[in-house]
Amino acid sequence: MALTDLSAKVVLVDIEGTTTSISFVHDVLFPYASANAEQYLLETWETDNTKLIVEELQQLPQYEEYTSSLDEQPTIDAKHIADFSRYLIEKDLKVTPLKTLQGLIWDKGYASGELKGHVYEDVAVAFRAWTETGLRIAVYSSGSVAAQKLIFQHSIAGDLLPHLSAHFDTRVGHKMQTESYTSIAESLEVEPQHVLFLTDAPEEAIAARAAGMQTVLLARPGNAPLAEEHTSAFPVIANFVALQSLKQP
Numbered sequence: 353m354a355l356t357d358l359s360a361k362v363v364l365v366d367i368e369g370t371t372t373s374i375s376f377v378h379d380v381l382f383p384y385a386s387a388n389a390e391q392y393l394l395e396t397w398e399t400d401n402t403k404l405i406v407e408e409l410q411q412l413p414q415y416e417e418y419t420s421s422l423d424e425q426p427t428i429d430a431k432h433i434a435d436f437s438r439y440l441i442e443k444d445l446k447v448t449p450l451k452t453l454q455g456l457i458w459d460k461g462y463a464s465g466e467l468k469g470h471v472y473e474d475v476a477v478a479f480r481a482w483t484e485t486g487l488r489i490a491v492y493s494s495g496s497v498a499a500q501k502l503i504f505q506h507s508i509a510g511d512l513l514p515h516l517s518a519h520f521d522t523r524v525g526h527k528m529q530t531e532s533y534t535s536i537a538e539s540l541e542v543e544p545q546h547v548l549f550l551t552d553a554p555e556e557a558i559a560a561r562a563a564g565m566q567t568v569l570l571a572r573p574g575n576a577p578l579a580e581e582h583t584s585a586f587p588v589i590a591n592f593v594a595l596q597s598l599k600q601p
């Protein structure tokens with residue numbers, strides 16, 4: 353099907369590699385989280401929220417792997433948990449408690465103006481066009497819902513949050529699992545075939561398509577090159593321009 357023939361009721365967007373450059377996430381957001389993790393944990397150590405995150409981090413399979421590499425039995429304090437978080441960040445592990453913690457740390461950076469969410473120019477233009485057409489726009493990212501809201505609210509293109517009607521993170525399920533997309537469609541109260549999912553990750557596209565969603569791959573500058581098996585299986589676009597005149601079915 354040609355891109356111009358696509359129609360949808362909901363556009364579901366991924367963030368990293370789709371609306372936002374991978375380099376912003378890896379070279380700005382992750383270093384900010386690494387640098388500020390210990391301070392954040394120290395300040396909030398006694399709160400229920402941080403206690404829950406610390407508990408969830410310790411339940412990850414990577415925690416045992418990490419602690420077994422240490423010379424001594426660790427004391428569970430802010431420094432130890434910050435070190436473990438940095439270990440996970442370096443491996444770019446998209447695990448839920450880390451993503452929750454990152455979102456909370458970034459909050460301060462966005463509030464102070466130190467962080468501004470990167471979005472490609474065509475994203476804001478497409479969001480406006482889709483909103484005017486009456487399409488709903490939703491987000492599904494490994495970044496926590498709080499982190500998603502921050503990046504769009506404090507974006508370099510202004511506050512894009514009013515365009516977004518729903519947010520999903522890995523608490524709905526892993527992005528490479530078909531059931532996650534089925535749950536998202538149910539939650540949006542829309543048939544999966546009326547959802548257009550935009551992502552840079554072929555494994556996510558495969559999972560979304562298996563749930564019945566329409567799927568288009570993004571080839572943004574700096575994204576990993578797409579294999580022929582994926583470029584032949586999915587439409588590939590360099591930006592959202594070709595989808596600006598997307599219609600409802």
Ligand SMILES: CSCCC(=O)C(=O)COP(=O)(O)O
Binds near residue numbers: 454
């Ligand atoms: C929500 S902003 C931070 C992005 C992030 O941490 C991340 O893991 C993005 O992954 P995505 O699923 O959007 O490719």
Ligand SMILES: [Mg+2]
Binds near residue numbers: 370
């Ligand atoms: Mg992505």
